[in-house]
Amino acid sequence: MNGHHLILGELDDFITGESIKDTHDERYRQQLAHLLVNRKGYLKSEVEPRKSLLVRAGKKKAIIKIDFLIKLAGKVCMVIKYGPGSIVTRRRPLLAVSRIIEPYQVPIAVVTNGEDAEIIDGSSGDVISRGLANIPSKSQMIEIASGKPFNPLPAHRAEMESRIVYCYEVDGSCPCDEDICKLMDNEHFMKKALELAEGALSQGEFPVGCVMVHREEILVTGTRRGTLGDDGNELDHAEMVALRRLIEVGNPVDHGEVTAFCTMEPCLMCYAALILAGIGKIVFAYEDVMGGGSGCELSRLNPLYKNSPITVVANVLRIESLQLFKAYFSNPANRYWKQSLLAEYTLMQ
Numbered sequence: 001m002n003g004h005h006l007i008l009g010e011l012d013d014f015i016t017g018e019s020i021k022d023t024h025d026e027r028y029r030q031q032l033a034h035l036l037v038n039r040k041g042y043l044k045s046e047v048e049p050r051k052s053l054l055v056r057a058g059k060k061k062a063i064i065k066i067d068f069l070i071k072l073a074g075k076v077c078m079v080i081k082y083g084p085g086s087i088v089t090r091r092r093p094l095l096a097v098s099r100i101i102e103p104y105q106v107p108i109a110v111v112t113n114g115e116d117a118e119i120i121d122g123s124s125g126d127v128i129s130r131g132l133a134n135i136p137s138k139s140q141m142i143e144i145a146s147g148k149p150f151n152p153l154p155a156h157r158a159e160m161e162s163r164i165v166y167c168y169e170v171d172g173s174c175p176c177d178e179d180i181c182k183l184m185d186n187e188h189f190m191k192k193a194l195e196l197a198e199g200a201l202s203q204g205e206f207p208v209g210c211v212m213v214h215r216e217e218i219l220v221t222g223t224r225r226g227t228l229g230d231d232g233n234e235l236d237h238a239e240m241v242a243l244r245r246l247i248e249v250g251n252p253v254d255h256g257e258v259t260a261f262c263t264m265e266p267c268l269m270c271y272a273a274l275i276l277a278g279i280g281k282i283v284f285a286y287e288d289v290m291g292g293g294s295g296c297e298l299s300r301l302n303p304l305y306k307n308s309p310i311t312v313v314a315n316v317l318r319i320e321s322l323q324l325f326k327a328y329f330s331n332p333a334n335r336y337w338k339q340s341l342l343a344e345y346t347l348m349q
């Protein structure tokens with residue numbers, strides 16, 4: 001772990017008064033905030049700290065934090081990004097940020113390591129001055145902004161700029177940097193659920209896996225148990241196993257923000273249990289033509305179900321899941337739901 005991300009305690013943010021994590025990096029940011037307000041003449045209300053920015057590179061997405069935006073007369077005029085060490089390598093990604101953080105080109109971008117700074121013209125990308133003392137003051141900024149067109153960037157160009165930010169700031173970041181949050185897509189978590197299903201298959205169990213995710217983080221997992229031999233246990237479905245673990249860990253997250261990734265469409269029992277637990281979303285891979293419950297029309301049921309805000313997404317990595325069920329039903333040693341409608345439907349594909 002790099003020292004600059006070490007958490008030393010908490011401090012009160014100079015701009016917002018919020019209590020935030022105290023790190024060596026944060027101390028430099030706080031000094032910058034003081035500089036902007038006390039020496040450069042900006043009002044605290046004109047300085048927005050820790051602005052989140054969604055960046056993409058193809059299917060990859062992440063949220064990064066921009067240290068300060070300076071907003072005058074409703075327009076962002078300056079973006080400031082702090083980072084320890086060399087500032088030269090951070091010039092290009094910050095320039096890209098100045099082109100995508102608003103629907104127009106932000107006039108000035110400042111990259112700083114807290115001791116030195118480069119002041120960059122957003123449109124040309126040229127370094128127009130250096131040093132913390134040369135960060136434009138409010139009166140200078142008003143003058144600079146008055147001569148700028150605030151033109152929008154063409155969409156394809158914005159896409160490329162976003163990719164540049166992603167490659168520098170996300171792919172090139174320290175793993176311990178909490179200011180960067182990589183957003184995983186449905187396929188990423190379904191792959192995890194498929195790995196669990198594969199594990200179940202290798203033990204002769206019915207190949208179903210379930211992963212419960214909250215804000216890009218896996219909370220709990222479950223795999224199908226109790227399908228060995230002739231007496232199938234109809235309680236230990238992967239979703240029920242995961243739900244039970246969710247209760248056991250006692251994680252106080254909002255279940256409405258939890259997504260259940262299931263390699264097979266949940267049955268009626270699991271679908272109802274997920275609804276009762278307040279789970280916000282189900283993403284499944286392979287449809288269960290025999291026992292799937294997610295097609296059940298909730299509007300015809302009693303209020304608890306009728307008013308459930310649950311959403312269901314089907315067909316995510318369906319083929320990958322189908323392959324596991326084909327393998328399961330093709331093996332004569334496996335007896336659970338042998339010669340059923342599900343087995344027939346699966347093996348004819």
Ligand SMILES: [Zn+2]
Binds near residue numbers: 237239268270271
């Ligand atoms: Zn089930």
